[in-house]
Amino acid sequence: MHNQEDRHSVRPRRAFLVGLILPGQPGHVVEEHLDELAQLADTAGSVVVGRAVQSRKAPDAATFIGRGKAEQIAEEARELEADLLVFDDDLSGSQVKNVEEITKLQVMDRSALILDIFGQRARTREARTQVELARLQYMLPRLTRQWSHLSRQGGGFGTRGGEGEKQLEQDRRVLRARIRRLEDDLEKIERTRKVQRRGRDGFPSVALTGYTNAGKSTLFNRLTHAGALAEDRLFATLDAKLRRGPVGDGKYAVFADTVGFIRKLPHHLVSSFRSTLGEVTAADLVLHVVDRSHPRWREQMEVAEAVMDDLGVDRDRVMTVFNKSDAVLPEEPRNGDGVWVSAVTGEGIEALKAELGRRIGLQLPTRPAQEALPEVAPGLA
Ligand SMILES: Nc1nc2c(ncn2[C@@H]2O[C@H](COP(=O)(O)OP(=O)(O)OP(=O)(O)O)[C@@H](O)[C@H]2O)c(=O)[nH]1
Ligand SMILES: [Mg+2]
Structure with a gap:
């Protein structure tokens, strides 16, 4: 996650929100969900500059909202000088990568945004450990050769584009080892908590x-x-x-x-x-x-x-x-x-x-x- 200094030195990110309407979902519900997403984006320190919704029978496997819609959103977002697209749903690693390629904008899904907020707000060792564990578990299935937004935020860890499958495998191993260490730490923390609870x-x-x-x-x-x-x-x-x-x-x-x-x-x-x-x-x-x-x-x-x-x-x-x-x-x-x-x-x-x-x-x-x-x-x- 960003450290505090980073946050103050960069201008707030300009976020454009994206929601998907699936069959049987009333439009106003999706709008209310986007209102909540806007609150989340605001809490994370971004400025919300616009939003778009797309109706589909089902999410598109490659781009979630469909290539045409992604292109249209890219244009609208550029006019509003957005630098970040935030989706109200969770995307796969390749969906994120594909939409980033089409729109040339950073893409974040709902979970990444929530994890970002938790990362900013965690103060105690327990909260920090818990957030870091959740963040790594979120990243693990999403590591792709080029994908990176969490790793860019993650302080120097991640895959570097073009270094191939070997690098990817190595990164996965590093991630798994870190996850195990954090799980051990949390177990110790939990034991302390249980003792205190008895007290x-x-x-x-x-x-x-x-x-x-x-x-x-x-x-x-x-x-x-x-x-x-x-x-x-x-x-x-x-x-x-x-x-x-x-x-x-x-x-x-x-x-x-x-x-x-x-x-x-x-x-x-x-x-x-x-x-x-x-x-x-x-x-x-x-x-x-x-x-x-x-x-x-x-x-x-x-x-x-x-x-x-x-x-x-x-x-x-x-x-x-x-x-x-x-x-x-x-x-x-x-x-x-x-x-x-x-x-x-x-x-x-x-x-x-x-x-x-x-x-x-x-x-x-x-x-x-x-x-x-x-x-x-x-x-x-
Ligand atoms: N009008 C009104 N506002 C309230 C009441 N209780 C809380 N609020 C407001 O609701 C907002 C959220 O209150 P918090 O107590 O921080 O809510 P929380 O459930 O602890 O929120 P998180 O810790 O973020 O999960 C604040 O702006 C409060 O002032 C109430 O009884 N009436
Ligand atoms: Mg509270």
């Missing part, structure tokens, strides 16, 4: 999870009076943050704020973030925070539920929290199987705490806990 025994644990930007950190701050970073950006939080907070009657729980989910989250990211996400898997209770004011809140809910299923989170332990109630039209019925709150105005928070106390009440310790738990990004910050 918290006696306090029930409540993990906040949900789609990115749902308001997890804002709610975490409300519940624990902590200063976790809350921002109107995607993936503001990458590391798990733990802090004690009251749940009523002088009783306390340990809350965990964690990384958010997004649709089409690169598979490797979920598996390499398993130690951070372990806070969710191991929690006594999971608060699924939903931005109820978002036009695609249902889809976002389903995405988060699917990731939780993947992680093996038992649905009985999940409580849905409909957040941002202040931004929902008053005429909309406040029903659904969840607690309605606004982490910003405080509406519904007392009811949420009472419900939390009720759900975990039986396990709560009676000893008072005065001082706040230090903010731990367990052991590794």
Whole structure:
């Protein structure tokens, strides 16, 4: 990934977004997905200068959108002085290479963009190791003789055009060896985390999870009076943050704020973030925070539920929290199987705490806990 200095010295990349409409998909959904992609591109530090969608029966094997469309996009993008095409879907290594050749523009797919953001945002050793592992796993099947955008960003590693199959094979070997080393590192990190988790025994644990930007950190701050970073950006939080907070009657729980989910989250990211996400898997209770004011809140809910299923989170332990109630039209019925709150105005928070106390009440310790738990990004910050 770029280091910070690189980022400041180059002008922001000018991104042109590309979406594909497949049969049966309403156009407005694709547009809303591109809105999200624009937010991702913005978070990654690019300026979005335009977008295009293409309807097809199926993706084109060589170019994803078709050669003619690629040529047309290249022209439009050139006029807008774009230097980067960002696809809302994942492309194969050869699709990236072919579209780069046709358009003479750098091409990035959705996973590469998300990995780029994670790379920029990772601060702790754990987060950095997890992102690097996911990035290498993403690259491995995509290494081609000339392809390179991740390797160009990757600080000197990668294939150099024209050096042939031998070079490619050698690069693959290097990648695999690095992946093994990172996996070993992560295993050690996970062991430390498990030991620390045991040290918290006696306090029930409540993990906040949900789609990115749902308001997890804002709610975490409300519940624990902590200063976790809350921002109107995607993936503001990458590391798990733990802090004690009251749940009523002088009783306390340990809350965990964690990384958010997004649709089409690169598979490797979920598996390499398993130690951070372990806070969710191991929690006594999971608060699924939903931005109820978002036009695609249902889809976002389903995405988060699917990731939780993947992680093996038992649905009985999940409580849905409909957040941002202040931004929902008053005429909309406040029903659904969840607690309605606004982490910003405080509406519904007392009811949420009472419900939390009720759900975990039986396990709560009676000893008072005065001082706040230090903010731990367990052991590794
Ligand atoms: N109107 C309104 N905005 C909220 C509420 N809760 C959070 N927000 C805003 O939503 C944005 C995202 O909030 P965060 O708390 O950073 O969201 P998050 O879920 O932690 O996001 P990631 O860490 O990026 O996954 C911020 O601009 C918050 O101010 C709410 O109850 N009402
Ligand atoms: Mg957050």
